[in-house]
Amino acid sequence: xxxxxxxxxxxxxxxxxxxxxxxxxxxxxxxxxxxxxxxxxxxxxxxxxxxxxxxxxxxxxxxxxxxxxxxxxxxxxxxxxxxxxxxxxxxxxxxxxxxxxxxxxxxxxxxxxxxxxxxxxxxxxxxxxxxxxxxxxxxxxxxxxxxxxxxxxxxxxxxxxxxxxxxxxxxxxxxxxxxxxxxxxxxxxxxxxxxxxxxxxxxxxxxxxxxxxxxxxxxxxxxxxxxxxxxxxxxxxxxxxxxxxxxxxxxxxxxxxxxxxxxxxxxxxxxxxxxxxxxxxxxxxxxxxxxxxxxxxxxxxxxxxxxxxxxxxxxxxxxxxxxxxxxxxxxxxxxxxxxxxxxxxxxxxxxxxxxxxxxxxxxxxxxxxxxxxxxxxxxxxxxxxxxxxxxxxxxxxxxxxxxxxxx
Amino acid sequence: xxxxxxxxxxxxxxxxxxxxxxxxxxxxxxxxxxxxxxxxxxxxxxxxxxxxxxxxxxxxxxxxxxxxxxxxxxxxxxxxxxxxxxxxxxxxxxxxxxxxxxxxxxxxxxxxxxxxxxxxxxxxxxxxxxxxxxxxxxxxxxxxxxxxxxxxxxxxxxxxxxxxxxxxxxxxxxxxxxxxxxxxxxxxxxxxxxxxxxxxxxxxxxxxxxxxxxxxxxxxxxxxxxxxxxxxxxxxxxxxxxxxxxxxxxxxxxxxxxxxxxxxxxxxxxxxxxxxxxxxxxxxxxxxxxxxxxxxxxxxxxxxxxxxxxxxxxxxxxxxxxxxxxxxxxxxxxxxxxxxxxxxxxxxxxxxxxxxxxxxxxxxxxxxxxxxxxxxxxxxxxxxxxxxxxxxxxxxxxxxxxxxxxxxxxxxxxxxxxxxxxxxxxxxxxxxxxxxxxxxxxxxxxxxxxxxxxxxxxxxxxxxxxxxxxxxxxxxxxxxx
Numbered sequence: 023x024x025x026x027x028x029x030x031x032x033x034x035x036x037x038x039x040x041x042x043x044x045x046x047x048x049x050x051x052x053x054x055x056x057x058x059x060x061x062x063x064x065x066x067x068x069x070x071x072x073x074x075x076x077x078x079x080x081x082x083x084x085x086x087x088x089x090x091x092x093x094x095x096x097x098x099x100x101x102x103x104x105x106x107x108x109x110x111x112x113x114x115x116x117x118x119x120x121x122x123x124x125x126x127x128x129x130x131x132x133x134x135x136x137x138x139x140x141x142x143x144x145x146x147x148x149x150x151x152x153x154x155x156x157x158x159x160x161x162x163x164x165x166x167x168x169x170x171x172x173x174x175x176x177x178x179x180x181x182x183x184x185x186x187x188x189x190x191x192x193x194x195x196x197x198x199x200x201x202x203x204x205x206x207x208x209x210x211x212x213x214x215x216x217x218x219x220x221x222x223x224x225x226x227x228x229x230x231x232x233x234x235x236x237x238x239x240x241x242x243x244x245x246x247x248x249x250x251x252x253x254x255x256x257x258x259x260x261x262x263x264x265x266x267x268x269x270x271x272x273x274x275x276x277x278x279x280x281x282x283x284x285x286x287x288x289x290x291x292x293x294x295x296x297x298x299x300x301x302x303x304x305x306x307x308x309x310x311x312x313x314x315x316x317x318x319x320x321x322x323x324x325x326x327x328x329x330x331x332x333x334x335x336x337x338x339x340x341x342x343x344x345x346x347x348x349x350x351x352x353x354x355x356x357x358x359x360x361x362x363x364x365x366x367x368x369x370x371x372x373x374x375x376x377x378x379x380x381x382x383x384x385x386x387x388x389x390x391x392x393x394x395x396x397x398x399x400x401x402x403x404x405x406x407x408x409x410x411x412x413x414x415x416x417x418x419x420x421x422x423x424x425x426x427x428x429x
Numbered sequence: 430x431x432x433x434x435x436x437x438x439x440x441x442x443x444x445x446x447x448x449x450x451x452x453x454x455x456x457x458x459x460x461x462x463x464x465x466x467x468x469x470x471x472x473x474x475x476x477x478x479x480x481x482x483x484x485x486x487x488x489x490x491x492x493x494x495x496x497x498x499x500x501x502x503x504x505x506x507x508x509x510x511x512x513x514x515x516x517x518x519x520x521x522x523x524x525x526x527x528x529x530x531x532x533x534x535x536x537x538x539x540x541x542x543x544x545x546x547x548x549x550x551x552x553x554x555x556x557x558x559x560x561x562x563x564x565x566x567x568x569x570x571x572x573x574x575x576x577x578x579x580x581x582x583x584x585x586x587x588x589x590x591x592x593x594x595x596x597x598x599x600x601x602x603x604x605x606x607x608x609x610x611x612x613x614x615x616x617x618x619x620x621x622x623x624x625x626x627x628x629x630x631x632x633x634x635x636x637x638x639x640x641x642x643x644x645x646x647x648x649x650x651x652x653x654x655x656x657x658x659x660x661x662x663x664x665x666x667x668x669x670x671x672x673x674x675x676x677x678x679x680x681x682x683x684x685x686x687x688x689x690x691x692x693x694x695x696x697x698x699x700x701x702x703x704x705x706x707x708x709x710x711x712x713x714x715x716x717x718x719x720x721x722x723x724x725x726x727x728x729x730x731x732x733x734x735x736x737x738x739x740x741x742x743x744x745x746x747x748x749x750x751x752x753x754x755x756x757x758x759x760x761x762x763x764x765x766x767x768x769x770x771x772x773x774x775x776x777x778x779x780x781x782x783x784x785x786x787x788x789x790x791x792x793x794x795x796x797x798x799x800x801x802x803x804x805x806x807x808x809x810x811x812x813x814x815x816x817x818x819x820x821x822x823x824x825x826x827x828x829x830x831x832x833x834x835x836x837x838x839x840x841x842x843x844x845x846x847x848x849x850x851x852x853x854x855x856x857x858x859x860x861x862x863x864x865x866x867x868x869x870x871x872x873x874x875x876x877x878x879x880x881x882x883x884x885x886x887x888x889x890x891x892x893x894x895x896x897x898x899x900x901x902x903x904x905x906x907x908x909x910x
Contacts, residue, residue, distance in 0.1 A: 060753045070746075070756040083662060099744055099759065101564055124661040127695070132581075134689025144662035156746070156754055199753075207751070271779050300782045301837050330808055331797050331819030374790040374826065396787045396828070427792045429821045 030095075030193055032155070033087040034077050052078050057152070059195050061162070061212075063187070064203025069162040071195075074105065074154050079125065079145040089138035093193045094160030101156040102127055102141055125151045161190040164202065166222075166275035168296060170307070172257070174282040176232055181225040181259065183272070188217045204270035228266045231258040233306075236317045236342075237357035244311070251317040253354070257307045261299045272299040277307050314347040315354060315405065322420070324367045329427075336425040338367055339382055345414040346405035354403045356385070356419070361397045364425055375425055382422035439495040440485060461485050464547070467594040468686075469677075470559045470582060472739060473601040475609055477557040477586070482513060482549050487540040491522070497533035501587040502555040502609055510536050511549045518542040555609035556586030557686075559597050561696065561741030567723075567757075569750040570840075573701040574725070576733065578741075580667070580678060583691035592683040599739045599764070600675035667696045669736040676737055699732040708781060710846040719783035719834075719844075721775040727765045738765035745773055781842060781876075782835040788910070790828045796894050798822035805894060823894025829908060832884035836876040844874045850888060853896040857906040858886035867900040885910060 034052050054075040062070040077086060088100070104125045128142040145151065165186050172179040185202050189195075189212045200208040205222040212218050235241065236251040244252045257279065262268040277296040280288040292309040299305040323339035340363065346352055360375045375397055379388075385401040393400045399421070408414040440459045461483040469478040485494070496508065505526065512519045518541040525535045559582045567574040580597055584590065665681040678696060686692050705724040709715065723745065727733045742761050746754040758775050765771045795808040797819040805822060836842050849869045856862065862872040876882045885908040891897070 062749070062753060062755060064749070065756045068756050070754060072753050098562060098742060099756075101744075101746070101754075126661045126664055128662065128664050129684075129695075130581075130693040132583075132691040132693070146661040158756060201751070203755075298779070300779060300835070302835065303782070328817075331800075331817060331821065333795065333797065333808065333821050373792075374828070376791045396789045427795060427824070 030073075030093060031087070031089045031091075032075055032077070033089075034079070034084060054078065056196065059198035061187075061195065061198050061200050062203075063164045063185075063201060068158050069160075069164070070156060071159045071162075072154055072156045074152060076150040077143075077153050078149070079123065079143065079151050080148045081145055083128065084143045084145060086141040086143050087138060088141070088155065089136065090157075090193075091137055093137070093191055095137070096158045096160070097132070097137075097139060099156070099158040100139065102130075103154045103156070105152050105154045123147055123149050123151050125153075159191050159193070161192070163188045163190065166273040168272075168275055168277040170257070170277055170279045171288055172230060172279065172281045172291075174284045176230060176257075176281065178227045179230045179257070179259075179279075181223075181228050181267070182221060183223045183225075183275075184219050185222045186217060186219045187212060189213065190215060223269055225267055225269075228259060231260075232256070232352075233258055233355055234312050234315050234352055235355040235357060236319070237355075237359075238319060239359045239362045240357065244313075249318045249320050251319050253312045253315045253317055255309050255312040257309055259299075259305045259307070260302070261305060262302050268301055271301060272296060272305055274298045277305075279307060279309055315352060316345045316347065317354070317356075318343040321363075321367060323422075332429045334428055336364070336368060336428055337380065338363055338423045338425060340421040340423075342419045342421075344403065344405060344417045344419065347408050347414045349407050351407045352405045354405055356401045356403055358399045358421060359397055360399065360423060360425070363423065364428070368428065371428065373428075376427050378424045378426065380422035380424045382420050384419045385421065439497075440492065465594070466590055466592070467596065468557060468590060469596045469598060470557050471598045471600075471602055472559050472561075475555045475558060475607065476602070477554050478551065479554055479590075480549055480551045482547055484545055485548050486545050487519065487538065487542045489540055489543050492538040492540050494536040494538055495533065496536070496550065497530070498552075498588075499532050501532070503532075504553040504555075505532070505534070507551075507553040508534060509551050510538075511551070513547040513549050515542050515544075515546040519546060554586050554588075555607070557582065557584050557590075559583070561739040562693075563738070563741060563743045563762075565743060565745045566754065567704060567745065567747040569748045571704065571706055571723075571747060574704045574723075574745075576697070576699045576702050576725075577695055578697035578738065579693050580680075580696045580739075581691055581693040582684070582686055584686045584688055587688055589685075589687045591685045593686065594682075595680045595684050595686075597678040597680070598675050599678065599737060602675075664695045667694070676739075678736075697733065697736065702731045702733065706842070708778070708783075708842050708844045710783065710844075710848075712847075713849065715774060718777050719781060719846075721778045721781070723773040723775060724770060725772070726768075726770040728768050735767075737767055738762065738771070740764050743771075743773060745775075778838070780837040782833075782837070784833045786831045786833060788829040788831055790826065792824050792826055794823070794825040794891075794895055795821060796823035798894070821893070823896070824892050825895055826890040826892060827887060828890075829885070829887045831910065832882075832886070834874070834876050834882040834884065836878055836880050836882075839878050841875055841877045844876060845871060846873070846884075847871045850890070850901050851899075853891040853898045854901045855889040855891075855904055856886060856901050857889065857904045857908065858884075859905060859907055860884055860886060862886075862903055864901060864903065870901055870903065883910060 032054055034054060054077050056073045056075055058074040060072040062072065124146040126144050128144055131140045131142070133140070167184050167186060169182045169184070170179045187200065192214055194211075194213040196211050197209055198212060200210060200212075200220070202222060208220050210218060210220070233256045234253050235256065236253050238251060241252040241254055244250045259265065259267060261272050275296055276293060278293045279291050281291045283289050294307040294309070296305050296307060320341050321338065322341045323337060325337045327335045327337065329335060340358065342356060344354060360377050364371075364375050385403065390400040390402065401419075403417070403419060405417065406415060440461070464482045464484060466479065466481040471477065494510070510521055520539050522537040522539045525537070527533060527535070559580055562579050562581065564577045564579070565574050582595060582597070667681065668679040670677055680694060684692060684694075702725065707722045707724055708719055709722050710719045725731065727738055740761065740763055742759055744759045745757040747757055749755040758773055760773060762771050793809070796805045797808060797816070798805055799816045800818045800820060806816070806819070832846065834844060847865055847869055850856065851868055854868075856870050858872065860872040860874065862870055865871040872884070872886070874882060874884055887906070887908050
């Protein structure tokens with residue numbers, strides 16, 4: 023470690039001193055170097071640095087200075103601990119192992135207008151004490167990013183998760199332990215203003231679900247006058263062991279997606295921000311718009327049936343005309359928000375929608391029970407590949423809603 | 430070390446009378462040193478009571494004493510002189526604040542003594558403060574935590590205090606004027622203050638209060654404990670004792686705190702303090718998120734119960750099982766009386782997933798108000814003719830919710846969830862639920878490691894004509910998923 027560049031400095035007064043004379047101008051100091059550094063990155067909002075130094079102490083009261091010029095250390099977070107390993111230098115050799123130094127911190131003094139502090143440390147003998155100094159360090163930032171390489175048939179992908187550390191803390195650290203709170207611990211040096219990227223996890227053969235979704239509320243229309251809905255294509259990864267992930271929550275970060283081109287190379291097919299994904303949750307990555315799946319959405323029916331006074335039920339039929347111009351069969355997710363439909367045909371009353379599915383609904387199997395809620399409906403529609411003549415079958419589905427007790 | 434004292438106390442040798450306090454241009458003075466100094470520092474106000482003693486030689490007759498405090502933050506109205514020895518032979522005839530010399534006064538002391546006496550000068554100063562902070566290191570399994578408490582004294586008063594006995598007052602006192610403001614005005618302005626008498630009354634009261642504790646604390650705390658042979662000198666003990674509404678920490682021995690410096694000393698230490706983890710959803714307190722809380726109690730079991738915990742910042746770490754620490758949180762706590770609990774919010778735990786899903790909604794109990802008449806008719810009542818000319822006046826909104834909790838930690842977790850439901854509401858569930866207040870319900874659950882809990886409940890919100898109350902009532906009922 024190049025100590026001369028270090029802005030963090032630990033100095034120990036070599037003479038036994040008492041607090042009243044601790045601040046004399048003439049003093050002899052030793053400069054213990056860092057023996058070990060651990061940079062803990064497991065807290066999402068703070069970086070904890072722990073450094074160990076062997077501090078030579080003499081019997082009596084010692085002064086240990088710690089200074090941190092031009093670095094953003096929170097002085098309130100500095101913790102000084104003796105971690106053992108110290109032995110009396112003046113003890114007999116055979117007694118060393120069983121006769122460690124008894125070291126105690128008496129007080130800490132903070133000089134005015136300086137980024138430093140002075141520990142008054144008492145020791146019952148002379149020798150080296152292994153101490154650990156912990157502090158929160160600002161401007162040491164971490165982020166995560168991913169590289170996903172899908173197989174040519176888009177059934178699996180290889181997901182690599184990288185941690186990137188940017189050291190703007192104005193302090194260089196020699197070979198330091200780096201740990202994100204999960205995955206492996208790295209032992210790397212990181213210099214001032216350096217950025218270091220490390221592979222945290224690599225997941226192979228991760229099943230990928232390719233989804234096409236139309237959702238007028240979430241994704242809108244591709245062509246509003248033609249009533250053509252936008253159909254984004256997503257890669258969906260499930261963060262569990264069954265899907266060869268599930269080691270830890272997936273951190274928020276950019277995912278760059280490539281696809282094997284079948285000729286030994288890869289092509290970049292899109293990127294998206296991967297949200298923080300807890301275990302068992304899905305990471306949905308928006309890859310691009312699927313223009314070969316065409317969905318036209320129209321409202322075929324909007325009728326009011328009075329119950330009494332201003333109280334009525336409303337019948338609404340939403341029609342979907344779907345064509346798949348792809349060479350492959352696909353599954354289309356049709357998602358609708360019932361409240362948005364009511365607002366579309368009758369305006370917003372501010373009340374939740376009480377609704378029932380009526381007889382003209384054509385979606386097979388009913389809405390997805392896991393992912394549908396009191397107002398959000400999700401259906402899965404199987405689409406055959408286009409025919410050999412290049413023509414696509416037009417599949418028509420209807421969503422027939424009885425919206426009840428409105429006024 | 431500073432080479433000049435900002436404070437000076439001088440015995441002026443000129444021949445003086447009370448009305449002509451000193452010679453104009455030619456002076457001779459002697460400067461008695463401080464023998465002892467005691468600082469009583471309050472953390473709720475910028476206030477420190479300083480008592481210093483000096484040995485002074487008096488001659489029979491008038492003895493002028495000059496006391497000055499240039500560039501400090503002393504309240505001139507608070508400066509007092511007492512004779513600790515030979516009080517029966519010494520008396521202050523008058524006190525003069527010279528117009529031309531701010532931050533100075535003269536005492537005209539009448540003496541029947543020809544010899545040395547010990548005097549005590551006391552005053553209030555601003556610029557010295559203290560604060561508490563706590564470093565807590567939890568075990569890796571978060572069952573026990575070691576707690577170290579510290580006090581940090583900061584001296585921005587402009588004066589070095591060497592070898593001072595330091596006492597720290599925990600509690601909130603009442604001040605009618607800020608000491609720092611009083612320190613910035615001249616003694617003449619102080620004398621003109623309408624409420625100067627009140628200020629003195631306040632000072633007297635404080636001194637009396639502190640005197641009552643001094644007899645107890647100084648006897649035990651001033652003598653440093655001898656370190657046993659072969660052991661490191663121990664950190665100084667901090668004696669703690671109650672005094673009325675306050676608590677006083679007396680730091681063993683004396684401390685030197687130079688102007689501009691601050692000094693931090695350990696005030697308490699407790700090992701293996703039991704800690705409890707609870708997951709809470711309380712939007713009014715912690716926002717719209719499930720947070721992980723550490724619950725601690727300042728009681729006998731925790732070994733902290735010897736003193737209230739002063740306001741301060743708590744920094745919590747956990748041993749990470751890899752020979753290091755994990756930083757968890759830093760947050761302020763308010764004063765914790767003996768026996769009371771204190772809590773630390775660790776924020777959202779990424780290993781516990783907390784979702785509220787509304788499963789279904791419906792409306793019933795619909796009532797119509799016939800227009801032009803004060804008549805209400807229920808819509809679904811058999812045989813009742815509903816007027817065409819009527820409007821909806823009352824109804825019940827029903828909603829079924831699933832509170833989904835997934836626990837990916839390695840331990841079972843305790844949940845406590847509060848939901849505020851304004852209006853006239855019925856809360857129906859089989860969960861262990863109770864009213865926290867008239868419009869808030871609180872339910873609890875224990876979720877095992879790896880479990881995915883589905884906590885079901887239904888709310889019935891009575892609206893319009895149906896709303897007769899503004900509260901939540903709880904009904905025990907099974908709710909279908």
